[in-house]
Amino acid sequence: QEDFETRFNIPHITDIFHDAVPIPSTFCLKMRTPVTEDFAGGYPSDEEWHGYINKNDRVLLKVIHYSSPTSAGAECIDPDCSWVEQWVHRAGPREKIYFRPEEVKAAIVTCGGLCPGLNDVIRQIVITLEIYGVKKIVGIPFGYRGFSDKELTEMPLSRKVVQNVHLSGGSLLGVSRGGPGISEIVDSLEERGINMLFVLGGNGTHAGANAIHNECRKRRIRVAVVGVPKTIDNDILLMDKTFGFDTAVEEAQRAINSAYIEAHSAYHGVGIVKLMGRSSGFIAMHASLASGQIDICLIPEVSFNLHGPHGVLSHLKYLIETKGSAVICVAEGAGQSFLQKTNAKDASGNVVFGDFGVHIQQEIKKCFKEIDVPVDVKYIDPTYMIRACRANASDGILCTVLGQNAVHGAFAGYSGITVGICNTHYVYLPIPEVISYPRLVDPNSRMWHRCLTSTGQPDFI
Ligand code: ATP
Numbered sequence: 335q336e337d338f339e340t341r342f343n344i345p346h347i348t349d350i351f352h353d354a355v356p357i358p359s360t361f362c363l364k365m366r367t368p369v370t371e372d373f374a375g376g377y378p379s380d381e382e383w384h385g386y387i388n389k390n391d392r393v394l395l396k397v398i399h400y401s402s403p404t405s406a407g408a409e410c411i412d413p414d415c416s417w418v419e420q421w422v423h424r425a426g427p428r429e430k431i432y433f434r435p436e437e438v439k440a441a442i443v444t445c446g447g448l449c450p451g452l453n454d455v456i457r458q459i460v461i462t463l464e465i466y467g468v469k470k471i472v473g474i475p476f477g478y479r480g481f482s483d484k485e486l487t488e489m490p491l492s493r494k495v496v497q498n499v500h501l502s503g504g505s506l507l508g509v510s511r512g513g514p515g516i517s518e519i520v521d522s523l524e525e526r527g528i529n530m531l532f533v534l535g536g537n538g539t540h541a542g543a544n545a546i547h548n549e550c551r552k553r554r555i556r557v558a559v560v561g562v563p564k565t566i567d568n569d570i571l572l573m574d575k576t577f578g579f580d581t582a583v584e585e586a587q588r589a590i591n592s593a594y595i596e597a598h599s600a601y602h603g604v605g606i607v608k609l610m611g612r613s614s615g616f617i618a619m620h621a622s623l624a625s626g627q628i629d630i631c632l633i634p635e636v637s638f639n640l641h642g643p644h645g646v647l648s649h650l651k652y653l654i655e656t657k658g659s660a661v662i663c664v665a666e667g668a669g670q671s672f673l674q675k676t677n678a679k680d681a682s683g684n685v686v687f688g689d690f691g692v693h694i695q696q697e698i699k700k701c702f703k704e705i706d707v708p709v710d711v712k713y714i715d716p717t718y719m720i721r722a723c724r725a726n727a728s729d730g731i732l733c734t735v736l737g738q739n740a741v742h743g744a745f746a747g748y749s750g751i752t753v754g755i756c757n758t759h760y761v762y763l764p765i766p767e768v769i770s771y772p773r774l775v776d777p778n779s780r781m782w783h784r785c786l787t788s789t790g791q792p793d794f795i
Pocket residue numbers: 445446447448477478479510511512513535536537538539540541542543545564565681682684
């Protein structure tokens with residue numbers, strides 16, 4: 335452990351509790367022993383081939399070597415030390431576990447907005463807990479609210495209950511924003527005798543999970559709190575991708591294609607598609623790249639002018655003149671500076687955004703009316719349809735592995751952690767490291783430049 339930087343070390347309940355037991359034999363991985371005599375000498379003996387993750391196993395966070403921070407761009411984890419190798423804990427089953435399965439009462443809670451794959455993760459957590467031998471598994475209904483609302487009773491979960499839940503989108507347990515304070519939640523954990531809490535949610539939910547973890551340590555109660563990041567926007571730091579993102583990009587193709595057909599079939603047709611992305615434009619960028627049907631992609635990270643000779647509307651006029659139609663993709667958080675600020679907040683305290691899709695539609699109509707050119711603008715907002723989808727195959731696999739690893743992490747005694755995928759390997763990260771700010775599209779990154787090459791749009795400044 336000393337060989338690694340301490341930055342990504344993850345909290346372990348051994349700061350208070352020390353009694354470990356062996357992992358149930360259900361998780362004994364039957365490893366192949368080496369076949370060639372040549373290598374056999376240097377290999378572990380038969381008994382040592384078990385395949386458990388050693389607590390010192392690490393994954394390299396960035397496999398690329400940057401000769402200077404200037405070539406790293408947003409990929410640079412820390413602007414001052416892009417060349418430092420950073421290692422994070424490898425996820426998976428440990429040989430020693432810190433909870434006796436028969437003494438575990440595990441709870442699962444889903445908070446924030448919907449995201450494809452929530453049910454897949456719930457299902458896999460339940461299935462894995464059962465394989466460890468856990469009998470008491472419950473779902474907390476409607477997010478953190480379920481801890482305080484006396485009307486809401488916990489939902490008993492078993493393999494039978496969750497068997498087919500991944501076949502539909504949404505969350506079996508329900509979601510919510512806002513809710514009780516941290517000490518009320520921990521009181522409720524104590525009352526219910528919950529000692530493993532799996533929290534599925536975004537940055538807000540994870541901030542809550544970390545606070546619950548700290549409160550449990552403060553009260554010296556033996557609880558493992560493990561997060562599974564749920565952000566359709568893919569805006570969690572350090573991770574290759576989060577579940578639901580792939581599905582969202584795929585589902586967005588249908589909306590983009592419809593917008594394209596509408597625009598193409600109309601005289602001077604303009605299609606506008608609004609996609610998710612409050613602060614990060616990953617979905618809009620990837621959906622534009624995937625479809626090849628987008629002429630203008632607008633994301634929150636890249637500022638643009640609407641009016642003026644280099645503005646979006648001027649380019650749109652050019653597209654109508656030359657191509658006869660155009661399709662625009664806007665991320666939810668793009669162009670917020672053009673809208674009236676309302677100061678409205680949701681129950682969790684997040685700022686409610688204005689609808690830039692509606693705004694740009696009106697501006698396009700106004701602009702073309704002024705120059706007396708007919709234009710037929712169609713606006714498609716598929717966001718709620720995308721959020722409610724079931725996970726696609728690739729997200730299904732991601733959810734399965736994340737769900738299993740969440741359980742392995744809790745049994746291994748880690749708490750205040752979240753699971754993710756870094757460089758195609760599954761890892762545990764300390765929660766504060768991933769929620770300090772949202773991961774953003776770097777306007778200087780290769781990917782954004784590839785997107786611009788694909789759409790053919792200029793800089794709108
Ligand atoms: P989404 O990506 O869908 O917005 P989220 O997890 O960020 O997901 P929020 O509605 O912001 O969704 O928060 C979910 C829950 O976490 C709410 O119940 C909220 O009260 C709680 N929460 C948000 N921020 C914090 C915080 N800083 N500390 C403790 N709890 C928080």
